[in-house]
Amino acid sequence: MSRRRSCELKAGELITATWAELARAVDARSAAFSNLPFSRIPSDNTFEQIVDILAAMRAGVMEVSVDPRSAPMADGPVDVGGDAAIVLQTSGTTSQPKGVVLTHDNLYGNAAAKLAAVPQSNDDVRLTVLPLSHAYARTSDFGTWLISGCTLAVTHGFEGLIQLAPLVSPTLMNVVPSIAYRLLQHDLDAIGLERLRLLGCGGAPISVAAFEQFKRLGVTVIQGYGLTETGPVICSATPDNATAGFVGDFVDGWEHEIRDGELFVRGPHVMKGYWGDEQATRNKVDAEGWLRTGDLVQRDAATGQLQILGRVDDVIVMDNGRKISPSPIERDVEQLAGVRHAMLVWRTRLELWIDGDASETEIRALLLKHPECRRATVHRFDPPLSIEQGELTAKGTIRRKVVQRRYAGS
Template sequence: MASDHFWPVFAGHVQRQPRRVALVYDPGPGSGLVSLTWSELNHLTGRVAAWLDQNFGIASGQRIVHASTNSLSDLLIWLACLRTGRVDVPIDGRLSQSMAQDLIRRAAGHWVESSDVPIRDDGVDASPKSLAPPRPSSADDDAVVLWTSGTTSRPQGVRLSNRALLINAQDKLEAVPQHADDVRLTVLPICHAYARTCDIGTWLISGCTLAISRGGEGLQRVAAAVRPTHVNLVPVLAKHWLNQAPNADGQSCLRVLGCGGAGLDEATFDRWTERGVTVIHGYGLTETGPVIASATVSDARPGLVGPVTRHWQHRLIEGRLFVRGPAVMSGYIDDAPATALRIDPEGWLDTGDAVAVDPTSGQLRILGRCDDVIVLDCGHKVQPTEVERRLESIPPIRHAMVGQEDGGLVAWVVPHQPNDSLTLESLLEPLGDLPTHARPKQCFRVWPPPTQADGSLTMKGTIRRREFAHSLAWRTVTPIVG
């Protein structure tokens, strides 16, 4: 297999298994699922590539910018970019208009309306001679620009090369194998690095069948029809799906459940394991393609994210993780100063994360962002991520954030429903084995929940600390007692 570019990998499947189903896509509620073979997918890709040539000219390195909603056109644009040496720049279709316009401006590329992409005949010449011939770019040229979630700052456009993407997906597939007879369902946004590599990338390498939809509704609608063997989810979807009957809603063939964005709490992890499903935690950043570490099917453990994958070098400096390897980003889009702050002259990327190595397994344990460490007046340091993770394992809790007030630790929790019952005792129970200074002295209920629209929630569903803290001034905040 080619070791530096996805296009020869895709073309290999077209040649070896042209009639095998490559893709099952979901046009949306009220429509049936549609299947495409590798040959049909290749034909559509060639047509879209020719359409791009007709509209924007034949030039390698063009940035193709579009709103991404996990549609067939999103996938065809990506494959057409691979085919013709262009750069795919997807922008999450859920973003506010103002934020989307900012990213479009910064992308400085050619805007494409998804509805204009020729996925049907509609008068477009579909003869073989009309298809754009393959002319993939080089291994070190940009393949995509993916945007960070903006957890701690303004979203940055991350340039990832063809080589970086392929190597990162190969490493993930080495940790969690899948085969041509597997079915992978993706409902996470493919405009983000996690789904782009761990769903789309591993599909292209393995030659399995990919089913694509979006969100919890798409999961319920599509899983029962395709019965996936592999699914990647975020914790909130993994918990929701777990509440369905074990053999209903498409879980009967499920073997591997990947969880990204944050780790599953131990109770949820164990319940999935009891169903015979291996839960895979991993760790990474958009800037690293994203996978830095991944559990394997033989060593998956709650609270750990697996060992560093094969192509990374890593080192810990006072508990802060630095990595170097061929999957590191080429840089931030048109922002050399920001790139230089993140990657030193020797190629080491500062993850900004506090990490510990589990002494018995060698796996990584992610403690949280180094910049988030709370230094209490008593001199003790608290990494808030572990406290928040435990609070969010309590069934009524949707989000949790801890901080410092009057020298002590305080927790703000957001329930799933405004009338959910919460007591101080129930919140402190899962924190009982933590040091006294790491247990909040006060806890507050917060309503309404943070949202992406008000800027206090990232696109991956995690709290943006600074923005959420500022928003407490207008949200309803009440002490929790009892």
Template structure:
């Protein structure tokens, strides 16, 4: 069948795969299968209920929930009647949710629980168009039969979703993605990946993030893979051993935490496990570096690697369920030592690159075409070129329609059909894309969270005790800050100011640590531009040791 819209992906799975275990959901302590037929019936029932509520083509409907099968059902139902899904991070505080509901003009909202409903209700005055709120936990499945609705199905050019992403100013921008954007990216990604009906995926990255929505849902549904919904991000590690997935989609921080946890457990166990774990990690990284560089592997390293593959690496594989063939990493840069480790233990992590505006996949490493330190080759149908200033430009069917209600910013981002990513990169002789820098100031943590530093810095500088603040944390677990204090300001007073600002931020934006630096930021020493703006890179280089101190023992 011709697959051109997101509902077509589901219809394809119904006709081709007919899986009795298309989804797995943990209920009363056991993983229960949900067939693709049952899922489709739930979608039809939810779509009929949306129609009864007066939702029509083009209406925006928000989903404010953690990952669960109800999320996927609601999303499919909204899209099936030509309405537009507006996903919202489940961890956002109420004062962050209100502006998104208002800007999108959402007519209704699905929430996971009464706690989430309370957040929405507390800011309802900001969203006058909001007519209803449905809680998955309390309201349950809609009543009535899953009869097909009379709604005209959407077309590939119709808007499917508005996903809010932080701009460098901190004001969220709604990225408009069409059905054609989402489907073209899913199908193109699948041609580059080895996925099929025998694969099992554990979904724990937020579905409101385009990485999980495309790679963890759209791709999996079309390929006929089974999707198991983790109980929570906190229980993902234990769920891995229960579900025993064959694929792993995660952000770099998740892979880092896996290694950290293994080393912690080994250290707690004492000799000889602690020594063996450290030895095994070092051997994996040495062996992988030689292998990937195409250099000969000395007999001593080869022998040690063979021994570690018997004595040490099976422990890691068991922690992941024992069936993982390879992992995928996106959302932030994968540290080289992490990539080397997993390659060395026989679980290569395929790093990719993409943005919400590109649906998201632009390039990805594959089992056949793999080069550590790059984000792979562009997927079929996606063109990538490097501008004169080094910026990565992208063109193709998965590039967004534009920013919701922001024509000027859309025109700036899209020039002659090319999307300006804001990232600096290069393409090597083999066609692999390498990200070398970020043109924007936006911070991306190792967990893939985006933090706009400017609003946080401005909030900190409202205190008379803080003359300057530089938020750092790109590629790190969390945000920290370098602060220039006013004369006479104590460390304790500054700490109180930081705590006060933290209370207004989302959890991933909060400043976990800070250090005071001298008040010597001048144009003459290169710390400030001619416009008296702080040069972040100069300051970061100058105080590199101090920054490392704030992360020492935590990374």
């Protein structure tokens, strides 16, 4: 494994390649892209996908990365400029998914900034389980691999992790909270994670209890924050300052302003624009280059680290005029054993919707910590929320507008 820099498990056999073997495969494949204006590359987290991605880069062709689980993007103009590298789809948590055009400078600069915050060496083994069609894995897995020269092992999801980890003994991995929680149900040494030292966790906050449990097991959880439109990394914890409930400080390259609690950022990692939608681009990034994140944040004065308080659009205004940010309350509820998702809404009164089997007594006891929610009625999603029904994003976060419409008459 020492000289093998990429690998994949296929039909029970470990397929590996050195940098030289990878380069030959890329050279052979790049000719197929040379006369195309852009190339649609399906995301299946395979060695072939890695070759296609690098071949498109070698041929100077813009990649349109396609997640088979997501709704297709509308076609946009082919001519988006010579520096455009890729179109990645947003998660669609707050609106219809959009195609985000990122440049080569965006991709390289953001990966380098992430690597500066979380260093890795060519002795590390990175196991990728998240879709390479999404910005998180594309930058924090794929991009950092290319720059650092470590070994990259690719698979998909928790089941792929369980199969491949014992064969490669990873030291680094990025996941979403749902995968992190499943890992804690196992003996890490018994599933091939005895060398794991850093676990990146993004897409949604990980619970304080899980963060501390990993810490006791000798694994540092690295939380971060960002948007597809920002490459995606805006903030990242480091191995030295990782703290439960915080997403770290700003990575290199960002200017920031916090206006009425909402975060705005400007810098070299901001997208080129939305695919085929100039108006949406202007709505997101102003003439001076400031990108509106739509997120409410709080910065610790002593450490510089950020806490994400929720989305501006999700703020609930009750009939007495009082405003509530639902995200901190929902995160508290989701730390109860057996709760997969929680959503707080206002429909003539405050309602808490639960996906899980925590008891009413447990839920009520927790709500006592939030005086504004003591009288909230509690409801349960039935059937449970799912990606397949369009209620959750690929990262496992709730599509609030979809879910609210679906349960509006309940």
